[in-house]
Amino acid sequence: MGNLPASEWLNTLLALLQACQLGLLSLLHKTGLVGDSHGQPAWPWAHRVSGENLLIDLGQARQLAVSLGLLALAAVLLLAASLLLWRRHRRSAGGTALVAAAALLFAPWPQASVVLVSAYPTSFHRSPTGFSALSVEQGGRLYAQQCVACHGADGRGQGPLAEAQPVWPPDLAGPLLWRRADGDVFWRIREGLRDRHGRQTMAGFADRLSDADTWAVMDYLRAQAAGQSLRRAGRWERPVAVPDFEVRCTGRPARAVSDWRQRHQRLRIVADGGGAVPLEDPRLTTVLVRAAPAASDEGVDCVADAPGAWQALALVAGAAPQALAGTQLIADRDGWLRARGEPGKGAWSDDDLLCRTETAKPSDRPASADGLGALIARMDAEPVRFVKGGFVH
Ligand code: HEC
Numbered sequence: 001m002g003n004l005p006a007s008e009w010l011n012t013l014l015a016l017l018q019a020c021q022l023g024l025l026s027l028l029h030k031t032g033l034v035g036d037s038h039g040q041p042a043w044p045w046a047h048r049v050s051g052e053n054l055l056i057d058l059g060q061a062r063q064l065a066v067s068l069g070l071l072a073l074a075a076v077l078l079l080a081a082s083l084l085l086w087r088r089h090r091r092s093a094g095g096t097a098l099v100a101a102a103a104l105l106f107a108p109w110p111q112a113s114v115v116l117v118s119a120y121p122t123s124f125h126r127s128p129t130g131f132s133a134l135s136v137e138q139g140g141r142l143y144a145q146q147c148v149a150c151h152g153a154d155g156r157g158q159g160p161l162a163e164a165q166p167v168w169p170p171d172l173a174g175p176l177l178w179r180r181a182d183g184d185v186f187w188r189i190r191e192g193l194r195d196r197h198g199r200q201t202m203a204g205f206a207d208r209l210s211d212a213d214t215w216a217v218m219d220y221l222r223a224q225a226a227g228q229s230l231r232r233a234g235r236w237e238r239p240v241a242v243p244d245f246e247v248r249c250t251g252r253p254a255r256a257v258s259d260w261r262q263r264h265q266r267l268r269i270v271a272d273g274g275g276a277v278p279l280e281d282p283r284l285t286t287v288l289v290r291a292a293p294a295a296s297d298e299g300v301d302c303v304a305d306a307p308g309a310w311q312a313l314a315l316v317a318g319a320a321p322q323a324l325a326g327t328q329l330i331a332d333r334d335g336w337l338r339a340r341g342e343p344g345k346g347a348w349s350d351d352d353l354l355c356r357t358e359t360a361k362p363s364d365r366p367a368s369a370d371g372l373g374a375l376i377a378r379m380d381a382e383p384v385r386f387v388k389g390g391f392v393h
Pocket of ligand 1: 142143146147148149150151161165166167168169170172180185188189193194195201202203205217
């Protein structure tokens with residue numbers, strides 16, 4: 001595709017496909033042709049375009065892009081042909097229509113089995129929870145009751161009942177859940193899973209979990225996967241947001257963490273360790289998070305002691321709640337957690353950047369006098385993208 005790097009044209013193609021599907025769904029819903037499923041518009045077909053497959057199969061993605069281009073060309077040519085016909089230029093109209101037909105005939109149509117995957121009524125659903133700390137906490141409780149026996153305490157599929165299952169439970173802390181659209185995971189948790197022969201491999205939880213419970217469990221899985229990725233690979237291999245909770249800053253009404261994301265402002269979260277709070281810094285807002293409310297918040301500008309916040313942060317930071325004190329986390333302007341400073345650390349360095357893209361060459365990186373400045377410059381220059389179910393969100 002010309003000089004564009006593979007990811008650019010592919011992202012454009014995937015974004016276009018996703019927008020078409022969502023637009024179509026919204027249109028059908030507005031005109032009353034499709035109803036609701038679990039509170040959101042229901043996808044009416046048994047298939048959808050698979051961003052997850054196209055992302056992996058570049059060849060097929062390229063064929064699809066070329067075919068769609070030719071399809072658009074054919075549409076324009078047919079329009080031109082009908083205009084010509086209307087003006088009684090029969091011959092030219094016939095010729096134009098022939099070229100249109102040839103464009104369609106010779107288009108390198110990709111394989112349907114790659115482009116299309118099974119879909120459910122909830123395939124395009126979005127989580128309504130906003131990835132809140134409370135939802136992560138609620139999800140954690142449900143996970144411990146309903147899922148841990150098979151999926152294991154760390155989500156990697158080593159629970160005591162794992163061996164007795166018809167297939168081994170997958171690693172829920174690995175890349176699997178990122179290949180799936182949220183709405184598909186929601187459906188599968190509720191309705192269960194079957195193998196190719198129709199044999200049930202996991203029973204559904206529709207009778208034990210409400211819709212809200214199901215979304216909460218998924219928030220927990222996401223937070224757990226982030227922490228596991230830090231423990232296993234020393235990196236957040238996929239972007240994770242700061243779980244949302246309430247923050248109180250002196251002299252201002254309480255705000256949610258997600259407010260900073262909406263305003264494109266950076267955030268530094270400091271888990272209260274009893275020691276000195278880092279100095280205020282004009283480049284980011286510093287929020288002191290406490291496990292429980294303190295007698296006085298004097299001398300601290302922004303504080304959070306909302307229930308669940310400490311536990312959710314510990315989970316995404318890959319630390320036990322009792323070991324979180326003193327940890328610092330930095331979120332970029334898009335709200336993604338990018339850097340972690342472990343308790344007692346001195347200055348920030350490049351090694352603390354734990355969620356990265358390698359877009360810029362090291363020599364092109366902006367220079368900065370201090371460690372934090374360099375980190376911030378790099379976060380800004382190399383934003384990360386969140387890809388879920390093959391589509392950028
Ligand atoms: C009795 C054992 C068992 C329990 C309990 C269980 N699972 Fe599973 N789970 C499995 C097995 C086995 C698979 C693999 C099924 C397959 O691939 O066909 C699986 C697969 C999954 C998947 C992957 C779906 C996919 O798209 O491939 C998710 C997500 C999941 N489970 C979530 C949960 C959640 C959430 C709970 C608790 C509410 C739960 N499971 C409870 C056994 C269990």
